Amino acid sequence: MTLGTSPFGATLSPRERRLAGRLESFGDIVFGFAVSQCALQLPTAHGHVDLAHPFALILYFGTFALIASLWLIYHRMLSGTYRPSGIDLIVAFSYLALVSLVPYAMYALSHETQNFVSARAAVAEYTALYGTMTVLSSVLTYRNLRRGYFYLDGDERTHAWGSLLRHIVLCVMMFGGCAVDVKYGPAIGGCFLFLIAPAIRLTRIAFGRLPSPARLGIREV
Helix, strand or coil: CCCCCCCHHHHCCHHHHHHHHHHHHHHHHHHHHHHHHHHHCCCEECCEECCCCHHHHHHHHHHHHHHHHHHHHHHHHCCCCCCCCCHHHHHHHHHHHHHCCHHHHHHHHHHCCCCHHHHHHHHHHHHHHHHHHHHHHHHHHHHHHHHHHHHCCHHHHHHHHHHHHHHHHHHHHHHHHHHHHHHHCHHHHHHHHHHHHHHHHHHHHHHCCCCCCCCCCCCCC
């Protein structure tokens, strides 16, 4: 559901709808830049991708999947109940600014695997960057849910709440992995990230029920 077709979108001024559309288009440019920069960092030999460095290829495709997930999150944040004003614009632009740094975090991770101290710093940078983006996405998702609560149907509310829970868990796990990496090293910190999927599952079981408007701080309209 886009802003132009949603009930909430009808409450926005033409300027706000136009700005939201331009912001989404700008985001596509930023994500395209990030993907192209990742591809340019692949090692080459004689004009071709050097298959002698499998870790670089694995890291590239993993980072591509990460950027794709970040794009989906961004698209969903700007669809349905987004209002391009104040804190929402700041959060959206901050999110995009961090997306543009993902290729450089990938570069550090792929070029600092020989030195333990440098590898630890690279993994910490990579996980902290993604963790910070999940903080921003959690803020926007929560604000979207609050302001659009009474414009969404039951399934849409439940989906928005599930997205918020997922972003919060990702935030906690990424910063947790970063902290474990700094203290115990990148190998243990990386293993910590395998706990993300079960953590999301357990969180949905424990907190999956949509809270009432009062518990979300929403006034009845």
